Amino acid sequence: GGAEYLFGIEESLKELAQLADTAGLMVVGSTHQKLNSPNPRTYIGSGKVAEIKSAIHALGVETVIFDDELSAGQLRNLEKAFGGDVRVCDRTALILDIFNQRAATHEAALQVALAQMEYQLPRLTKMWTHLERQAGGQVKGMGEKQIEVDKRILRTQIGVLKKELESVRKHRKQYRNRRVSVPVPVVSLVGYTNAGKSTLLNRLTGATVLAEDRLFATLDPTTRRMKNGGEFLLTDTVGFIQKLPTTLVAAFRATLEEISESSLLVHVVDISHPLAEQQIEAVDKVLSELDVSSIPKLMIWNKVDKVCDPQKVKLEAQKREDVVCISALSGNGLDEFCSAVQEKLKDSMVWVEALVP
Ligand code: GDP
Structure with missing residues (x-):
């Protein structure tokens, strides 16, 4: 590495x-x-x-x-x-x-297919050279022609996919515009994969987003209204991970861009993970590429039930600004989390209302 x-x-x-x-x-x-x-x-x-x-x-x-x-x-x-x-x-x-196994919406499926084709494109060449060699040089040149044909086909398919994606995105954008025309603040959950975003979303909204102890349980941005009153919309985003393939980052950029339109970013951290600090850094690195520095942030230290000294972790969190300890699994700290969100949103309501036509 x-x-x-x-x-x-x-x-x-x-x-x-x-x-x-x-x-x-x-x-x-x-x-x-x-x-x-x-x-x-x-x-x-x-x-x-x-x-x-x-x-x-x-x-x-x-x-x-x-x-x-x-x-x-x-x-x-x-x-x-x-x-x-x-x-x-x-x-x-x-x-x-x-990603291919888990793409649940049409848009995600298109994004993954596009990323897969872009990954394949530079890898086509040598496969055919290899076949040519296997054929004992008798069909010299044939392999090369075939590569060109295959590459052209692949490029055409990539072009078609890109157009289709564009139209799907346009549609989603219209939907999003309708959403901001009602002054409901949007809270986006971001965080390293497996941090507990889906679990938190389910807890808060009664939604049934697939939550499992596997990476990338969530692929599509999910938006849900809060259970008790429509104070804010919560949206879950694709998990962040180190060494995320660049083709995928590009493919999912549009999905991540939704983040830049939210009123508040909630960064969910699995504080019980031995590499929690590195995971925070990995997420911050992706966020820094998304131009979201002006959006207020709140950090959640999740899975406090799993750490060996919860009291110590809670004290550490209190020392910092904008950190709330919770357990999405047991529900511990959720009230505190909700009031912290409301507090943060007070500052950004002006911004939200400014968007309303
Ligand atoms: P996501 O990838 O960020 O959406 O993470 P998930 O919500 O799918 O959660 C990943 C795993 O962590 C699941 O097995 C959850 O049950 C577990 N998990 C989530 N929150 C907590 C928590 O507060 N405490 C414990 N012990 N486990 C949790």
């Missing part, structure tokens, strides 16, 4: 294992290697390749997942080296798979 990663190798691999589990795979083991620079042909060194190969045969492994993005050449060389039907993929492909 590069120096920009906030997470250590162990933690990153642990998260990768959790992602694999979310995708429905059973993880049988993991390994890593320290190299000065990745091997351009196989990413890992030849000794490591041999070691993994023997583990594949011993354990009957079907898939090998790499935590960093692999080039088309590396993917294929590894697949060849491991032999048989072993599938090699990287974190990006895995996340794309999960």
Whole structure:
């Protein structure tokens, strides 16, 4: 991994294992290697390749997942080296798979399809070169022609998808405009994946958003009115995660842009997580790219029921400004959270009303 990663190798691999589990795979083991620079042909060194190969045969492994993005050449060389039907993929492909499984709305499905095609495009080339070589050079040039044909088809499909997405977004925007014409403030929940956003949303609104101990349970922005009176609309956003593939960030940018139209941002943190601080940083990094610095923020330290010393955590929260401790699961601290939200909204009501035609 590069120096920009906030997470250590162990933690990153642990998260990768959790992602694999979310995708429905059973993880049988993991390994890593320290190299000065990745091997351009196989990413890992030849000794490591041999070691993994023997583990594949011993354990009957079907898939090998790499935590960093692999080039088309590396993917294929590894697949060849491991032999048989072993599938090699990287974190990006895995996340794309999960998003694909979980896209619930038409828009999300389009976004994922687009991201998948953009991921495939640069990886088409060598696959055909490889087939050409297999054919013993007899069909020289044919592979190359085929790549061009395939690339053209893919580019056309990408173009069609982009147009369709545009029209779906326009429709959603109209819907959103109708929403702001009633002066109801919109509160957006943001936070690292698995922080407890869906659970909190369900608790507060009685909605049934899928909440599970898996990554990316939520893919689509969900908006719900608060149960007790229509004081504010809560909207849940797609989970943030480290090393989110750039193709996906681009695809979901429009979804995230809804955040910039909210009256208040509630940053939900799983304070029981050993890497809570790094997760906060990862979320802040994405937020800083979204131009939301003028929107008031409130931070929620969730899952206080899970920490070993809740009293200490609560004291720590009190010391800080704009932090409220809750347990979305038990309901502890929710009243305090709601009044903190109301307090914050008082300041931003002017802004909301200014939007009303
Ligand atoms: P999201 O990805 O941020 O939407 O997270 P979810 O709402 O899906 O929650 C992820 C997991 O954390 C689920 O298994 C929840 O039951 C669990 N969870 C959420 N809130 C709490 C909490 O306050 N305490 C505990 N112990 N678990 C929680």
